[in-house]
Amino acid sequence: MNLALRKPMTLAEFLAWEERQPLRYEFDGVGPVAMTGGTAGHSAIQANLAFSLTGRLRGKPCRFHGNDLKFQVADGAVRYPDGMVLCSPVDRGATVVRNPVVVFEVLSPSTTRTDRLVKAREYQATPSVQRYVMLEQDSVGAVVYARAGDGWTHEILIEESTLALPEIGVELPLAELYDGIDFGAATGGPQAEESA
Template sequence: MLAMNLAVRKPMSLAEFLEWEDRQELRYEFDGVEPSAMTGGTVAHATIQGNLAVAIGGRLRGKPCRFYGSDLKIRVADDHIRYPDGMVVCSRVDQTAKVVHDPVVIFEVLSPSTAAKDRIVKAREYQATPSLKRYVMLEQERIGATVLVRAQDGWSALILKDDDALDMPEIGLAIPLAEFYEGLAFEAQPVEDNDRPPPTTA
């Protein structure tokens, strides 16, 4: 019988992670145990992020709430650190701050490699973050979104399609969903077999 020597890595503390990440060239998220590197995205992902900043940031000018992009990290439940694709904060944030603690709305642009974590892991973390009222997950390959809204017993889910508007009463905005996809063209989605009309006979 072979004896296996497994190296047990001591979990990082939040303070250790923040100090360590400060010395890195890349951005890292933190799940309470170890860091994970943030990978690069697609042109579609970057376009949607840019449209978010223009559509929301522009409408919030002169108002108490402010939009921030993915360069700023947030501290969520259980001392986890995330870099959402966008967020709105309505409390005062110090100009030298590197971590935000109380986002009101968070945006994530879904991709095949992150969708499961965004829909499940982060949804749980964000639900346990008291300041957060609305979590918006934007599709990348079509116009559409899943919106989780804080309810008394957890999240209430909304599904938005291309001709819907994203209503955000927490920050006083309602924006057509298609505006976040400006500059992108999508191929028509294939018709499911059950939706096809029956063949005609001569």
């Protein structure tokens, strides 16, 4: 079997290369990793997250950012989290940030392993990250990791739970992030039709 080997890239090479690409890529420390497309459910959760946090953070020093900014983690990898909160000034022209306080990922079947294992380790290794929230996409639920010394504590949230983000002075009902999502609707993909 003949396998193509990836030529390692430096972070600087990746950043210059990605600027010229029509699609977005993350950097795993060795080379580019293509970003996959999302679903309507994923997009709705992201929009609810942005709406809920932006309003609650108004007038405070922290600010919510969506998945347009790159996050360079401690080991040099580059990620596009579904959302993050930064509490230090960010230059208007910045495309890469290094110090979010809270990071959010919306889990999907194609990214769950990376989000739960790889990114959890990367975010834990990044000193600024105090809380990592993984939001389920197919039901109301979340797993929340919080910094505790050199490790993480974790909490599993269900529909009736409150998502506490003490690092940024915010609490919100977890169900608010799933507002308008019908989990009973068909999820047969782009070709799905309503049954008669």
